[in-house]
Amino acid sequence: MNPNDRWAKSFQDWRNGKTSISSLQKQLKHFKRIGIDLNLIKTDLARLHDYLDFHLLNPRYLPISLLLEPATWNPSEDGIQKLPLLLQHRHLSSIDELLMSGTLNQILNGHLSLYGDLPPIPIGAYDSGLNKTQRQFRRANKISLLEHLATEGWDHFRRQESVATGLDRYHPTKLPTINPGVLTSKYLLLVIDGTTHRAQSLAVTGGWEHVVSCSLANMNSLPNLLRDYSAEWISICHASDILANGALHALAGHLQQAKTNTVMTCDDIIVRQLWNDGLGYEHRQYRSSVSAIRLCTRGGIGGLLTLDYSLFKQCSFAPSYTCLEALRLDVLLQITREPIKTTHCHQALVKHQGSKNPSMPEQGWPRERCPFSDKQLDEIDRIKSQHAKQYFGIEGGLKPNPLQAGCHDLSRPTDESSLVSILIPFRDQVELTSTCVKSIQQNAGKSCNYEIILIDNGSADNSTIEWIKKAIKEDNIQCIHLDEEFNYSRLNNRARQLCKGDFLLFLNNDIEFVSESILDVLLDPFAHPKTVAVGSRLNYPDGSIQHQGVVIIPGERRCVLEPGKHLKEQEVIASLLPLRTQEEFSAASAACLMVKAEWFDFVGGFDEKLAVVFNDVDLCLRLRDAGGRIVVTPHATITHYESISRGKDQVGFAWARHQRESGRLRLKHKTIYAQGDPLTSPLLHHHSTRYEPILKQVAPLRPAREEVL
Structure with missing residues (x-):
């Protein structure tokens, strides 16, 4: 009898009273080693459970006593701490109500915290992030993830010791104390809501000599209040905020070289506390400079907003x-x-209360992901829509993002006069290329005109040659033959001369469009006048992320990082704001990259000295230097069978070429490699695809040789 049949029989016999529970317990403890299908286990256990979601019925996640006997489950016997639980969940009169009240289900899904000072991490995300030491402890002690979180995990977290990726970033952070310096400009602090005394207290703590307070309910009074003050810079905070001692002097240090028409933000710490007399937790935010596109799509305004006083008074x-x-x-x-x-x-x-002064977190589990009330969301939507009409000069410039409340998508109206030229280089591998072309024909969308330029780089197989002859019979498909050494940049530059479109879509032949109307999805971010290139989330065949934007990494041999790469857990992906929105990045992959044709020509196309790698990064950086912006959308479903077409650059000549082209990229873009990516915090770990912070600084062995060719 195979393991699945044995489990099914044992489960049915136990329910019929024909066998003891011990056999089931043993099979659940070792289900993975035995080879029992997890979905079969969940399906059977679901017949016992009315209060837990199907995906939670996992022997790794929950105690076996809970899985098999929910009606008699005793949380205390499986490590749940009674007093901390009841202090946080005051609607429970007894710990025994944890399951049947639905509270446990919400905790396991990350909608509620288990204890007041423990962040509300979904149990699946806790599983994927648990570090090696804690995994070994859990296995050695044969406890479930819930038991571990409630005991060992909580204990280590409270001691600010490493437990799990996605949890460690919530360790409490002290606000710095900034030594006072000589202020060469006049600074004004605007405190929103609260009393005059509270505003004065914040000013004294932060180092401001001048302060004004105003209520959000009575903004008509603000212009009159501002007339009494002469200043060069104004900073804005909420009365419930806590400011760092001498915060102004940190701001002033950054503004010393700033010119007029400048906006400055800073990092912040979000404090979340369900009860005024209860425990809470903190969430340090790692933000970056304000971006016009990000303001439209997701907000994400960091900490203390400081800006040119004359700009503010014009508003x-x-x-x-x-x-x-x-x-x-x-x-x-x-x-x-x-x-x-x-x-x-x-x-x-600054520290601010998430309940009193909400802001969109860069990373957040379900409970934190949208901190705004429905009324606040309606107002944010109204403000963005109003400005979109004025700013974009079109109707429907923004629409709500279906993945994230409080965020919006740029939306480009249908333009039948637009033409997208799709460029696909290939050499033989006819099955890949034909699949790519067929997926375009099926999923490009009917509202957008397109042409396909096939770039044959010396195909020799008869099957490929015959397929080309058949493909170019279509009115919108043509082929250019370039039988020469592979040079991605040169192939596309030559083929560009045949393109008639006002948009160029560079596409690898190992790409497959899966979702519908993909060209419309790629065109949408061009609604913003500064957008000149758009990339897309690309998935591996197993559904994990292969690409979703590029971050520039200074000071290391690896010169770029791709956020989200290899992530498959939807709970983790959903927690990262940049992966849920049309996000501005410094660069994107040309495996699927749409560029305005006039901008491609303006910057001179691809650099042909970057024959294979980093030509896309170089192009995007030159587009940015020219004033354009790069956006990556999460809304298309595209599979990328990465590097099937030419293989990996890991050994021999290919590796040497990879390193040489990496050096050329650094040499051409010295400034950004010296200063770091302006769109990503330098305090985030350069090896983390999950936007995790650097929790422990490690000194490099030696300086990176940025300019080595």
């Missing part, structure tokens, strides 16, 4: 706002219509 205000985030969005969307300078202080200078 018009609504009579009232529901939250400070709405006010800040309104102000920034007004002043970013014209070119401005942006800068960011990577120190956390």
Whole structure:
């Protein structure tokens, strides 16, 4: 009898009273080694459970006593701490109500915290992030993940010791104390809501000599209040915030070289506390400078907003706002219509209560992901939509992002006059190329005109030659033959001369369009006037992320990082804001990259000295230097059978060429490799695809040789 049949029989016999529970317990403990199908186990266990979701019925996640006998389960016997649990979940009169109240289900899904000072991490994400030491402890002690989180995990977390990726970043962070310096400019602090005394207290703590307070409910009074003050810079915070001692002096240090028309933000710490007399936890945010595109798509305004006082006084205000985030969005969307300078202080200078002064977190589990009320969301939507009509000059410039409440998608109206030229280089491998072309024909969408330029790089197989003859019979497909050494940049530059489209879509032949109307999805971010190139999330065949944007990495042999790469757990992907929105990046992969044709020509196309790798990164960086912006969308489903077409660059000549082209990229873009990626915090780990912070600084063996060719 195979393992699945043995399990099914044992389960049925136990339910019929024909066998003891011990056989089932043993099979559940060793189900993976025995080879029992997990979905079969979940399906059978679901017949016993009315209060837990199907995906949670996993012997790794939950105690076997809970899985098999939910009606008599005793949480205390499986490590759940009674007092901390009841202190946090005051709707429970007894710990025995944990399961049947639905509270445990919400905890396991990350919608509620288990204890007040423990972040609400989904149990599946806790599983994928648990570090090696804790995994070994769990296996050695034969406990479930819930038992581990409730005991050993909680204990180590409270001692600020490493437990799991996705949990360690919540360790409490002290605000810095900034030594006072000589202030050469005049600074004003605007405190929103609260009393005059509270505003004065914040000013004294932060180092401001001048402060004004205003209520969000009465913004009409603000212009009159501002007339009494002469300043060069204004900073805005909420009355419930806690400022770092001397915060102003940190801001002033960054603004010393700043010119007028400058906006500065800083990192912040979000404090979450369900009860005023209960425990809470902190979430340090690692942000970057304000971006005009990110303001439209996701907000993400960091910490203390400081800006040129003259810019602020030019703004018009609504009579009232529901939250400070709405006010800040309104102000920034007004002043970013014209070119401005942006800068960011990577120190956390403010702590703010998530319930009183909500802001969109860069990373957050389900409970934290959308901190806004419905009323606040409606106002944010209204503000963004209003500015989109004025800024973009079109109707429907923004629409709600279906993946993330409070975020929006750029939406380009259908333009039947637009033409997309799709360039596909290949050499033989006819099955790959034909699959790619067929997927375009099926899923490009009917509202967008396109042509396909096949770039035959010396195919010799008869099957490929015959397929080309058949393919070019289509009115919108042509083929250029370039029988020469593979040079991705040269192939595409030559083929570009045949293109008639106002958009160029560079596509690898190992790409397959899966979702519908993909060209429309790729065109949408061009609704923003600064967007000149758009990339897409690309998935491996197993569904994990292969690509979703490029971050520039200075000071290391690896010169780029691809956020999200190899991530498959949906709970983890959903927790990372940059992976859920149309996100501005410094670069994107040309495995699927749409570029405005005029901008491609303006910067001179691909660099043909970058024959195989980093030509896409170089192109994007030159587009940015010319004033354009790169956006990557999460909304297309595209499979990339990465490097099947030419293999990996891991040994021999290919590795040497890879390193040589890496050196050329660094040499051409010295500034960004010296300063770091302006769109990503330098405090995030250079090897983490999950936007995890550097928790422990490690000194390099020697300086990176950035300019080595």
